[in-house]
Amino acid sequence: MSQLQQLRDAVREAGVTGLWVSHPANVRALTGFTSPEDGKVLVTADGATLYTDARYTVQAREESGLPQFIARPPETYKHAAEGVRGQRVGFEADSLTVAGLEDLKEHWPDAELVPLRGMIQGLRQIKTADEIGAMRAAQDLADQVFAEVRPLIVAGSRELDIALEIETRLRKAGAESAFGVIVASGPRGAMPHGHASARVIQDGELVTVDMGAYLNGYNSDMTRTVAVGQPSDEMKRVYNAVLEAEEAAIRAVRPGVRAADLDKIARDILTGHGLGEAFVHSLGHGVGLEVHEGPSLRGTSEDVLAAGMVITIEPGAYLPDVGGVRIEDLLLVTEDGYEVLSHSPKDAV
Numbered sequence: 382m383s384q385l386q387q388l389r390d391a392v393r394e395a396g397v398t399g400l401w402v403s404h405p406a407n408v409r410a411l412t413g414f415t416s417p418e419d420g421k422v423l424v425t426a427d428g429a430t431l432y433t434d435a436r437y438t439v440q441a442r443e444e445s446g447l448p449q450f451i452a453r454p455p456e457t458y459k460h461a462a463e464g465v466r467g468q469r470v471g472f473e474a475d476s477l478t479v480a481g482l483e484d485l486k487e488h489w490p491d492a493e494l495v496p497l498r499g500m501i502q503g504l505r506q507i508k509t510a511d512e513i514g515a516m517r518a519a520q521d522l523a524d525q526v527f528a529e530v531r532p533l534i535v536a537g538s539r540e541l542d543i544a545l546e547i548e549t550r551l552r553k554a555g556a557e558s559a560f561g562v563i564v565a566s567g568p569r570g571a572m573p574h575g576h577a578s579a580r581v582i583q584d585g586e587l588v589t590v591d592m593g594a595y596l597n598g599y600n601s602d603m604t605r606t607v608a609v610g611q612p613s614d615e616m617k618r619v620y621n622a623v624l625e626a627e628e629a630a631i632r633a634v635r636p637g638v639r640a641a642d643l644d645k646i647a648r649d650i651l652t653g654h655g656l657g658e659a660f661v662h663s664l665g666h667g668v669g670l671e672v673h674e675g676p677s678l679r680g681t682s683e684d685v686l687a688a689g690m691v692i693t694i695e696p697g698a699y700l701p702d703v704g705g706v707r708i709e710d711l712l713l714v715t716e717d718g719y720e721v722l723s724h725s726p727k728d729a730v
C-alpha cells in the first residue's frame with residue numbers, strides 16, 4: 382500500500398476528513414517533490430493536491446504525480462478552502478507555526494481545524510526498499526569519505542580542517558553534509574555536539590567525528606572516536622566501556638524489541654563502569670528523510686522496533702573538562718535481526 386493510501390486510513394481513524402501537510406519531510410514523503418520547504422499538501426478523502434509556487438512549476442511536474450496547484454498564499458489557501466468547507470481537517474501540530482495556523486483559520490472559516498501529531502512520521506518509520514537503497518548509498522559514501530580523511534586526524538591538525546575535508550569530499554561526490562560535521566578533540570569531546578573548531582589536535586587525545594551524508598534526499602549518520610597517539614588509561618577505559626555498551630545494544634536489535642529496553646542495555650553497562658551519569662543522551666534514533674526521526678531509542682520511548690526501520694545505536698560518555706567518547710553505527714532492522722550499514726572500522730585504542 383502506498384504511503385498516501387496508508388495515510389488516508391490513518392486520517393480516517395483520527396476522526397478527520399483531511400490533513401494539511403506542512404512539515405517539509407512529510408511533504409517530500411507524500412509527493413517526491415525535492416523542494417518541500419516550498420510545498421504543502423492537502424490530503425482529502427478522495428485526493429491529494431501539492432501546492433507550490435511558480436518557481437517550481439517544471440520541477441513539481443517532473444517530480445510528483447499528484448495534482449498540483451501553483452500559487453502563493455493567500456491564493457493557495459483560497460484554492461484549498463474549496464476542499465475543506467464544512468470538514469474536520471487535521472494539521473501538523475508539531476510543525477505548523479502559530480502564524481501558519483492563523484492563516485488557515487482566516488482562510489478556512491468553515492473548517493474545523495484539529496491538531497494532530499506524528500501521523501506521517503509514524504508511517505515514515507518503515508522504509509521501502511528504495512529508501513533503504515538510498516540510505517545504503519549515503520552510508521557507503523560516508524564510509525568512503527571517512528576512510529579518506531582518517532589519515533588527517535593526527536596531532537597538529539585543526540578540527541575544522543578535518544570537517545572541511547569531509548564536507549568537500551561529500552560535495553565532490555554529489556552529496557552534502559547531513560549536518561554540521563562534529564569534530565571534538567581532547568576536552569572538547571565532552572560536548573556531544575561539539576562542532577569543529579579551530580582547536581589543534583594534540584598527541585594523546587581522543588577525537589570524536591560524527592558525520593553523515595545527505596544523498597538523494599536521504600541521510601546517513603555515524604560516529605567514530607579515534608585515538609591520536611596513546612590516550613590516557615582513563616580515556617582508554619571510557620572508550621572500551623562505550624564500545625562494550627554499543628556492541629551489546631547492537632546484538633539485541635531485532636523486530637519486536639522495545640526501544641527503551643535497548644537504551645537500558647547500554648545504560649546498564651555504562652552504569653556498571655561508573656559512567657551512567659556521563660551518558661547524557663538517548664541510545665539512538667531513526668534516520669531517513671531527516672537525520673533525527675522515529676523511532677526514538679530513549680528510556681521513555683514507547684516505540685517497538687520493526688523490520689524496515691533504519692536506526693542508530695550510539696552510546697556515549699562525556700566527562701566535562703576531560704573528554705568524551707561516542708561510537709555510533711547505522712543499522713537496518715531486518716526480519717530476523719539487524720544489518721549494520723556503517724562499515725568504518727572501530728579502532729582499538
Ligand SMILES: CSCC[C@H](N)C(=O)N[C@@H](C)C(=O)N[C@@H](C)C(=O)O
Nearest residue numbers: 560573591602662663665666672673
Ligand atoms: C545535529 S544532528 C547530530 C546527529 C548526531 N549523530 C546525533 O544523533 N547525536 C545524538 C547524540 C543526538 O542528538 N541524539 C538525540 C536523538 C537525543 O538524544 O535527543
